[in-house]
Amino acid sequence: MSITIVSQGRDVSPWVKALKKKRPDLELYVFPDDQPREEITFALSWGHPLGMFREYPNLKCISSLGAGVDHILKDPDIPEQVQIARIKDENLTSDMANFTMALVLNHLRDLHHYKAAEETQTWKPLRYKRNAEVTVGVMGIGTLGSEVARRLSSIGLRVTGWASSAKQLEGVGVYAGQGEFDAFLATADILICLLPLTPDTTDILNKETFLKLPKGAFLINVARGEHLVEEDLLEMLETGHLSGASLDVFREEPLPESHPFWAHPRINVTPHIASVTNPESAVDQILENYDRIQNGQQPLNLVSRAKGY
Structure with a gap:
């Protein structure tokens, strides 16, 4: 044995x-x-x-x-x-919640913008929304997704979740099944993907999904690279329907040097380190x-x- x-x-x-x-x-x-x-x-x-x-x-x-x-x-x-x-x-779960919360706050306070402005010595304050004005939608309310949702709710964000079946989570409105998917997307100013990768969820982050989000929505993918149709993300960023994305997972890892995500001004790339x-x-x-x-x-x-x- x-x-x-x-x-x-x-x-x-x-x-x-x-x-x-x-x-x-x-x-x-x-x-x-x-x-x-x-x-x-x-x-x-x-x-x-x-x-x-x-x-x-x-x-x-x-x-x-x-x-x-x-x-x-x-x-x-x-x-x-x-x-x-x-x-x-517990450490794996807590690490994921901390990392995801950092990405949300980075987006809400435009820290990525200020880092770019620092490099060009540009002094340009931006208006920002407060937490209570923003709805975060968490796709996948399993062990990781539930803790992410709870952590984000605890700092005053409006949080919703989407799961395959009905679930109860204090302080979080959970939508269930394909029949409630569109309603879930319609209010998500920030969309976080924490779904397991299955045949049903592969390519779920696609143009059709993105167009159901509010204009200017922001994407965070910390699940699997195969959830995302990369060309659709680039198109939605180009049209302005999405304001940006933070991506920690990719279809090919390490991300190839020639990949357009590296140089895109509205995409933050991290090397699959959300939770180890x-x-x-x-x-x-x-x-x-x-x-x-x-x-x-x-x-x-x-x-x-x-x-x-």
């Missing part, structure tokens, strides 16, 4: 250190090093080579190294009996799930393959 860590292009040594610190006798392997595949029952994964888990005959569970699981679910060759889990971590899992704070739930799997129990934070989250 062993664990393998599979994460292409990432340094997994902090995970190895954290796991070994908690459980020194743990049999732990790192892909692609040699490993007894028939002994491995649990895998930690981020961006694994598609199809590789067919070669692990006794694998029982794959845990994402973060909150997202789309990178696992896109593999059609994962055996049906293998359960999939994700990480829920801390192995030290997540290791306990990883080991608990490992133990639960060995004892024939269901893992915590089990993912529904049908729903995609």
Whole structure:
């Protein structure tokens, strides 16, 4: 009964250190090093080579190294009996809420404009809206989205949410289902995407969606790059229907040097750093799930393959 860590292009040594610190006798392997595949029952994964888990005959569970699981679910060759889990971590959630709130306030107080003005030594104060005058719409009211909505509401912003099914969230008006999507968009001065990536949500940030937002709305995408139709965003910025965007995730990462987002004056680019899992704070739930799997129990934070989250 062993664990393998599979994460292409990432340094997994902090995970190895954290796991070994908690459980020194743990049999732990790192892909692609040699490993007894028939002994491995649990895998930690981020961006694994598609199809590789067919070669692990006794694998029982794959845990994402973060909150997202789309990178696992896109593999059609994962055996049906293998359960999939994700990480829920208070630090991960708090980091996302803090980062998203910073992007909202940066937009409301035009700090991006003043940074550009500083470079040209231009003194040009701008009028601004106060928090109570602005509605922020949060797409996706799961663990991360709920905390983002609560945090934004706590500083006096009007906050709405949109979810696949009806939810109750204090201080936040939640719209549910496709039938209420247009009404949700109609009042969102700032639109934040925190949806899981599924076939239904891929390309949801498109021209049709943007045109249902108030003129001058601002986009924040901290979910997945595949949610956004990039050409549609550029068109909506060119026409002035959208005032700008802050993007932390992209279809291709790292963002290519030639990509038009880099030089666009109304797009803020950050390198997928909104919320990063801390192995030290997540290791306990990883080991608990490992133990639960060995004892024939269901893992915590089990993912529904049908729903995609």
